[in-house]
Amino acid sequence: MTATENPAFRPVGANPTLLFGMDSTERARRIAANAGFGDAGNGAVLLANMDFAWDPAWLKEIARRPGTVLVSGSQPVLAHVPEGTDPAPVEQAMLGSGGSLAALEAVDSETAEVNYHELRKRERPFVLPLGPDSADAVERAAYDASYKGVTDVLTLYLWRKPAFYMTRWAAQMGLAPNAVTGVGAALCALAFFYFWFGNYWLGMAAGFIFMVLDTVDGKLARCTGASSKWGNVFDHGIDLVHPPFWWWAWAHGLGAYGTPLEPVYATMLLAAIVVGYVAQRVIEGLFMARFGMHIHVWRRIDSQFRLITARRNPNMVILFFALLAGRPDVGLELLALWTIVSLIFHGVRLAQAEMQAWRGKTPVSWLT
Known part of the structure; x- marks a missing residue:
């Protein structure tokens, strides 16, 4: 899909943790752009919680599921907010300042069925919390992915x-x-x-x-x-x-x-x-x-x-x-x-x- 056919990609929050020597938000934008997601899209928006790092395969998977939110435990990681739905409550939930995920269907990153044939492997795409203590683990997971x-x-x-x-x-x-x-x-x-x-x-x-x-x-x-x-x-x-x-x-x-x-x-x-x-x-x-x-x-x-x-x-x-x-x-x-x-x-x-x-x-x- 092209960037205009996909939902627009929008990072939520800020994270000072560097990954591969890069600002994590800028890296997320680049990865999203390579996956076909731009700042403008088809009217929907794909929100990404910068407190987490994720396999790019999740972008494509959640993009195929309008009205869903990928969660790790109880924390929202990626959310596909359809056109006509207010993304503000989801953003607030990602920022930990209230909000609500009630309008979206939860997709558990540990149990969801994933279409992951692009790289010809069976491993589940990773979702990891991102912080100074986890940066090395995230880099290794991204490399393995x-x-x-x-x-x-x-x-x-x-x-x-x-x-x-x-x-x-x-x-x-x-x-x-x-x-x-x-x-x-x-x-x-x-x-x-x-x-x-x-x-x-x-x-x-x-x-x-x-x-x-x-x-x-x-x-x-x-x-x-x-x-x-x-x-x-x-x-x-x-x-x-x-x-x-x-x-x-x-x-x-x-x-x-x-x-x-x-x-x-x-x-x-x-x-x-x-x-x-x-x-x-x-x-x-x-x-x-x-x-x-x-x-x-x-x-x-x-x-x-x-x-x-x-x-x-x-x-x-x-x-x-x-x-x-x-x-x-x-x-x-x-x-x-x-x-x-x-x-x-x-x-x-x-x-x-x-x-x-x-x-x-x-x-x-x-x-x-």
Whole structure:
């Protein structure tokens, strides 16, 4: 929905607590703007109690429920006041100066059913009191909320905590997400050139730092309300395009490293990797177009396989251990094999979903 279709967003009260180095009210306005809420709306108003912090998913959920108030315990957190209803009593209730919530239906943040499929996870969106003593907990909750529930094993487990501290530091320093993406892009290119000339360990170092920054920029954008269409294109465009170039550079660098492969064989391996990568992306797009959800969230096994499927991060793990054994050439062979296995898995899953749909049973995500 656009800002004019949504209710107008209005913070209630003031809170001096800083979140990610930002004034909490300004951060709330930015997050609301990124979610499609502006100062003007459709005649209704969405009131936000600044004594609380909340997952942006709650904004969309309460916006879908005119005449409701999200409560934490007995305290009002977010209220969707319909057009024609006086918001003053609700504002007063949020400020603790009397007022009334009688005109609204209460939605308990601990028990409400929430449509939370956007980030492909099952965790309930958070609502937390906001104050100096709870700022760290709120920042961690906001950071965790920005994570897709279905991603690769490195992003989800290995550098989740380090990336949090980097995200918080970048926010406190006032760094823009696109600046972080730009630094990452430079490291991505540097990794390509190191791989090309067989300097694999230096390439690994540049590549892994880039991979961490690739997590930080998106989290920084979501946690500070600084998301933009250009930033999304910039970030995801790099993610989509660069992996085949890395594998090409890796293959080229084998000669300089001292473990060359026969040229025709190396070309065959590289073709399997690149074609398999593109084909998997096509399958993902077809699945999304046909069933309105990511292929990785259809069944639990799909989410589990996403942890290790032949994407950049798991592929780098394969190459890392091959390099540790002094055999980057074997790493390329294993990468081609794993790409083919992953392609077969996703191809079979698409065929199974089509068969289920043909039988009249539309595939539904296990996260629903």
